[in-house]
Amino acid sequence: MSLTDPSPQSKEPTVRPLRGEVLVTRRVQFCAAHRLTNPDMPESWNLDKYGLCNNHHWHGHNYILEVSVVGEPDPETGYTFDLGDLKTIIREEIVEKCDHKNFNCDVDFMKGIIPTTENLVIAFWNQLEPRIKHGRLFSVRLRETENNSAEYRGGAGF
Numbered sequence: 001m002s003l004t005d006p007s008p009q010s011k012e013p014t015v016r017p018l019r020g021e022v023l024v025t026r027r028v029q030f031c032a033a034h035r036l037t038n039p040d041m042p043e044s045w046n047l048d049k050y051g052l053c054n055n056h057h058w059h060g061h062n063y064i065l066e067v068s069v070v071g072e073p074d075p076e077t078g079y080t081f082d083l084g085d086l087k088t089i090i091r092e093e094i095v096e097k098c099d100h101k102n103f104n105c106d107v108d109f110m111k112g113i114i115p116t117t118e119n120l121v122i123a124f125w126n127q128l129e130p131r132i133k134h135g136r137l138f139s140v141r142l143r144e145t146e147n148n149s150a151e152y153r154g155g156a157g158f
């Protein structure tokens, strides 16, 4: 090996990785329609349980989705998880399938599931989790209105 050959093995590392788990979060917004109804129950039960959200002709929400991944920053990049990659995964798995769609009719992975915020965060988790290859998926939080949101952390989770 010549002195002019700067092979990585011959260089002293100049970066100093830090240890510790860090939570990183990506936030996206999308719009979707739904109707809360349990087709196995009578109409009066559905109206009583879901009220306005049982409206036959659907209604929509401006959803805010926050996806958090936890792990140690990579020693080479300093990233727990590249948030650009996380943005792409969320777009491919959730936004492209749900934005301006109807959860009851248009979204394959919601077939047969009552599209409450609670069920949506579990379904979104199931879509996203296999794509998280560094660190681990920590939480999926979905805000349906200014006042109402749901969060899932996988399994028992809390």
Ligand SMILES: [Zn+2]
Pocket: 034, 053, 059, 060, 061
């Ligand atoms: Zn609603």
